[in-house]
Amino acid sequence: MRSVTRCVQRAFKFRFYPTPEQADLLNRTFGCVRKVYNLALEARTTAWHQRQERVNYNATSAMLTGWKKTEELAFLNEVSCVPLQQALRHLQGAFTAFFDKRAGYPRFKSKHKSRASAEFTQSAFRWTDGRLTLAKMTEPLKIIWSRPLPDGQAPSTVTVSRDAAGRWWVSLLCQDTITPLPATGHAMGIDAGLHHLVTLSSGEKATNPRHECADRDRLARAQRELARKDKGSANRAKARLKVARIHARIADRRRDTLHKLSTRLVRENQTLVIEDLSVRNMVKNRSLARAISDAGWRELRNMLEYKADWYGRELVVVDRWFPSSKTCSACGAVAKRMPLNVRLWTCPCGAVHDRDVNAARNILAAGLAVTACGAGVRPQRDSSRTGRSAVKQEHPRATKGIPAPRDGEDANVRSRSFQCRVFAKSHATLGHRYANAPPDPLPCFS
Numbered sequence: 001m002r003s004v005t006r007c008v009q010r011a012f013k014f015r016f017y018p019t020p021e022q023a024d025l026l027n028r029t030f031g032c033v034r035k036v037y038n039l040a041l042e043a044r045t046t047a048w049h050q051r052q053e054r055v056n057y058n059a060t061s062a063m064l065t066g067w068k069k070t071e072e073l074a075f076l077n078e079v080s081c082v083p084l085q086q087a088l089r090h091l092q093g094a095f096t097a098f099f100d101k102r103a104g105y106p107r108f109k110s111k112h113k114s115r116a117s118a119e120f121t122q123s124a125f126r127w128t129d130g131r132l133t134l135a136k137m138t139e140p141l142k143i144i145w146s147r148p149l150p151d152g153q154a155p156s157t158v159t160v161s162r163d164a165a166g167r168w169w170v171s172l173l174c175q176d177t178i179t180p181l182p183a184t185g186h187a188m189g190i191d192a193g194l195h196h197l198v199t200l201s202s203g204e205k206a207t208n209p210r211h212e213c214a215d216r217d218r219l220a221r222a223q224r225e226l227a228r229k230d231k232g233s234a235n236r237a238k239a240r241l242k243v244a245r246i247h248a249r250i251a252d253r254r255r256d257t258l259h260k261l262s263t264r265l266v267r268e269n270q271t272l273v274i275e276d277l278s279v280r281n282m283v284k285n286r287s288l289a290r291a292i293s294d295a296g297w298r299e300l301r302n303m304l305e306y307k308a309d310w311y312g313r314e315l316v317v318v319d320r321w322f323p324s325s326k327t328c329s330a331c332g333a334v335a336k337r338m339p340l341n342v343r344l345w346t347c348p349c350g351a352v353h354d355r356d357v358n359a360a361r362n363i364l365a366a367g368l369a370v371t372a373c374g375a376g377v378r379p380q381r382d383s384s385r386t387g388r389s390a391v392k393q394e395h396p397r398a399t400k401g402i403p404a405p406r407d408g409e410d411a412n413v414r415s416r417s418f419q420c421r422v423f424a425k426s427h428a429t430l431g432h433r434y435a436n437a438p439p440d441p442l443p444c445f446s
């Protein structure tokens with residue numbers, strides 16, 4: 001199952017520099033896309049509130065034809081009709097997500113706050129010899145090919161966007177073949193933290209890039225300048241662009257760091273164990289720094305999820321049902337209290353722990369206990385804070401879980417699942433040893 005190469009849909013994003021005419025046409029297209037989306041949303045909302053009618057995609061598509069014929073919306077005819085149709089499809093998707101209770105009610109798009117973008121399907125662009133020409137344009141886009149597209153592949157969908165910093169992007173959706181990486185025996189626990197972006201169970205710490213501090217000062221200065229400018233003035237627009245550029249710089253660097261980190265982790269390890277941070281946020285949600293690190297953490301987790309899936313690795317997500325910071329990773333004893341300012345502590349058993357490394361080791365141990373016996377591990381505790389399983393797994397193989405031992409079942413399986421329960425219990429009750437889990441010795445526990 002793992003060593004087979006497979007095809008995935010993959011978006012390749014490039015920067016491009018439009019000519020003034022192209023920029024003008026695209027800016028108008030963005031405006032029309034937003035207008036159509038908002039009109040259709042309004043039509044669907046009023047139809048429901050006034051007449052309890054459900055308006056579907058086909059009905060909004062018919063409305064669009066009508067709008068184009070009116071005098072005040074005649075400008076919709078000046079741009080390609082495909083992005084407008086796609087906007088209606090996106091709205092349909094937003095409503096489907098709402099009805100499935102995956103998202104809130106769709107909201108109106110704003111000129112200043114929403115992402116300016118337009119989606120072109122195959123009928124609305126021409127792809128010849130690696131040159132991309134959009135509908136209603138005469139020359140191809142001047143794209144900076146920062147990386148090659150997969151061999152012989154033509155894009156099936158093209159999305160053009162302009163970010164807050166005024167940069168233009170084109171995203172090309174292509175078929176790509178992914179070859180899983182050769183298997184390794186390494187496993188790694190990853191702890192997200194305040195002081196470091198992540199701490200690994202091997203003892204390594206990944207800091208946020210240091211130059212972010214300098215950018216923080218620049219950002220503060222630019223924001224102060226922006227606040228002093230008169231509303232609606234040209235200088236205010238310039239100052240806003242400056243702030244947006246600094247934000248973009250910080251975000252770009254963070255994404256770059258996260259990509260490098262996640263690729264390295266996936267390449268070097270077969271099993272990666274991370275914490276479900278949303279649970280952790282519920283536990284102590286009080287500092288802004290946490291929220292910032294959370295943003296990076298969520299992004300890193302998404303990257304780890306898809307890269308682990310692509311390259312045949314296993315990602316285990318552990319709920320925080322045991323105190324990873326307070327537990328000694330050597331003997332399993334749980335300290336009574338562990339304030340955030342304690343970076344180094346000594347367990348009564350003699351082990352000296354770095355707070356974050358110790359937590360990462362505990363996360364790894366919890367994850368390995370799960371992979372050893374399936375997702376059947378449940379916290380053996382009397383508190384009823386959460387009613388769900390202690391550990392959920394992202395890997396399809398592991399989500400099956402292990403059913404309770406039945407008559408005639410292999411005794412070995414039973415004993416392994418027993419060990420895991422003992423392990424879970426030892427973490428929930430104070431001062432017990434690990435029993436036989438985690439499997440010992442481990443390469444990263446030296």
Ligand SMILES: [Zn+2]
Nearest residue numbers: 328331347349
């Ligand atoms: Zn100890």
